[in-house]
Amino acid sequence: MILDERIRVTLADVAAEAGVSKMTASRALRGSGDVSNTNTKKVRQAARKIGYVGNHLASSLSGQRSDLIGVAIPSLANIVFADVLAGIAEAIEGSGLQPVFGVTDYDLGKEYEIIRNMLSWKPAGLIVTGLDQSDDAKRLLANANIPVVQIMDLDGTPVDVCVGFSQRAAGEEMAEALLDMGRKRIAYIGCGVDMDVRAKKRLEGFTERLSRAGLKLAATRIGDGPSGITAGRELTSEVLSEHPDLDCIYYSNDDLAAGGAFHCIAAGLAVPGAITLAGFNGLDILESLPVEIVTSRTPRREIGRTAAKLIVEANNDADKHQSQILKYTPVIEFGD
Amino acid sequence: MILDERIRVTLADVAAEAGVSKMTASRALRGSGDVSNTNTKKVRQAARKIGYVGNHLASSLSGQRSDLIGVAIPSLANIVFADVLAGIAEAIEGSGLQPVFGVTDYDLGKEYEIIRNMLSWKPAGLIVTGLDQSDDAKRLLANANIPVVQIMDLDGTPVDVCVGFSQRAAGEEMAEALLDMGRKRIAYIGCGVDMDVRAKKRLEGFTERLSRAGLKLAATRIGDGPSGITAGRELTSEVLSEHPDLDCIYYSNDDLAAGGAFHCIAAGLAVPGAITLAGFNGLDILESLPVEIVTSRTPRREIGRTAAKLIVEANNDADKHQSQILKYTPVIEFGD
DNA sequence: CTGAAAGCGCTAACAC
DNA sequence: GTGTTAGCGCTTTCAG
Secondary structure: OOOOOOOOOOOHHHHHHHHHHHHHHHHHHOOOOOOHHHHHHHHHHHHHHOOOOOHHHHHHHHHHEEEEEEEOOOOOOOOHHHHHHHHHHHHHOOOOOOEEEEEOOOOOOHHHHHHHHHHHOOOEEEEEOOOOOOOOHHHHHHHOOOOOOEEEEOOOOOOOOOEOOOOHHHHHHHHHHHHHHOOEEEEEEEEEOOOOOOHEEEEEEEHHHHOOOOOOOEEEEEEEOOOHHHHHHHHHHHHHHHHHOEEEEOOHHHHHHHHHHHHHHHHOOOOOOOOEEEOEEOOHHHHOOOOOOEEEEEEEHHHHHHHHHHHHHHHHHHHHHHOOEEEEEEEEEEEO | OOOOOOOOHHHHHHHHHHHHOOHHHHHHHOOOOOOOHHHHHHHHHHHHHHHHOOOOOHHHHHHOOOOOEEEEEEEOOOOOHHHHHHHHHHOOOOOOOEEEEEEOOOOOHHHHHHHHHHOOOOEEEEEEEEEOHHHHHHHHHOOOOOEEEEEEOOOOOOOOEEOOOHHHHHHHHHHHHHHOOOOOOEEEEOOOOOOOOHHHHHHHHHHHHHHHHHOOOEEEEOOOOOOOHHHHHHHHHHHHOOOOOOEEEEEEEEHHHHHHHHHHHHHHHOOOOOOEEOOOEHHHHHHHOOOOOEEEOOOHHHHHHOOOOOOHHHOOOHHHHHOEEEOOOEEEEOOO
């Protein structure tokens, strides 16, 4: 295909075709202001006839604000963020807004660049993951003068709106649940790549609750490869061979825990009879697993949906927007 | 937060601060054309000092083309498309392009609207899923005058570039592999929501290959709920209770197949001893499963990466762009 | 190497 | 109801 210079069809063409002024055409197409029925029809027909598509760049530049909504997430390998995106897509359906996304790879520098880049599109709003952006990034967000929603975390000071749950508390509550089940020799398994701020916060809450009960982790193992089922299986095998007496393993997420479950099944270890496995997120996979794994179900799709909805609403009525903290609470599920 | 009218800092402000004209500032910031070192420094400092962010809307409008790249995918619940997005994000890293996405829900009408909407951003390129858009949508794509990449399929006539594999052939090859393993009483399990065009094409190829061997499907079960592990487990249980003599089940994807595996484990059915399970995609989960499932590994991340790379390259050098078909081939894996 | 002028395609703000 | 006039903030000319 040759990218030749095709004739661009613009609003002026539509107006000419319909025999009205650009403004009438513009109003008719957007349904704004009063336009006679006759002209509305004429314009719509003309637009269809000559294949008018419109130019968001021009309308946004003129209107001082675009219909874009910026989303910065740390990763797409983690299904959790795909769920967040799905929630966002769901919430903006029909609103005329469209999401632009950027993947930060858990890197504050990249995150700053992405935020900066997104801001230059003058988006209707921004959704960023977590509360721990770099100072530069936070300054950008604070001065952006658009709704900014920070999601998935609550432990910190939000820039504007915050939709999430306390990662620390989630860790504490899981510790509490496991203690209630009588677990005493507990190990932690995580992954380096996955050791983002939020996983760290959960681990902190977890160990703190343990120490209040006079306990500490019997073992800690942080893999250096990427997180996933395979990694979980291997790390579990390693940890259990070094510490065969464990009665519980807390994983930084469900993928790792599922891998742990597969190891236990293969090794003939009863779960949760001989050992309790606990994960995080409440992934679909756990429900069908032949063993029971404890997990905290995180409402990530709802979080995405709520975050996007707030921006959609602020976009329709800017006065309605206000800084606020919307708190969710992960629910602990025992897999039965 | 009150969305007050803040002072926007524009290129003119930077120019004033640096004591040069807007043009010199513009050139210095973009590194285009020749600007003296002195002025370049002055401008850069001025920009940083007053916190200039730039306005992509204005530059794109002026430059006739934006740095956006539009992506239309059918769903985010399906991890396959999250992988595609991940590949896209990977490929455009550092290129200055940013992805805008839309979710079609396998709905041609929605897809048309999304494509139309994206085109109005005058994107640098478009990535759409499959070859089966509506005629209206195809017309838009054909006239868009930008690189258009259709991904994940090969069975049909591409608009411009096509990066994918033949779904029909994938179905045929899986049938062939299962026949080679001596399977004879084969059932198919899919999901209504998941019964997109591509799953249909695979099924067609599959049954055609069977009939060439003088066989036909022993049973076909299409669930009406959403696809997933849980659905797979239930559907498998149902099909097996009606047809206990099956020696093989072909699923429309790995999630369903994994659910089937869990059913078999719970029911004490040896896999693949008593029954062979075959899925599609080559998801991570299969590797760690305590049973062996046959699958076709699809290079979805590579496809996303390649598609995006083509657009990045065309963006750097439009003359290099040409319509072409990039063919991938899913590899059948036997889970051992 | 630098700058002034003229738009890019659209819409807000006013007239009529 | 409809049209006119000015931009939105930037870059592409084209002169110096």
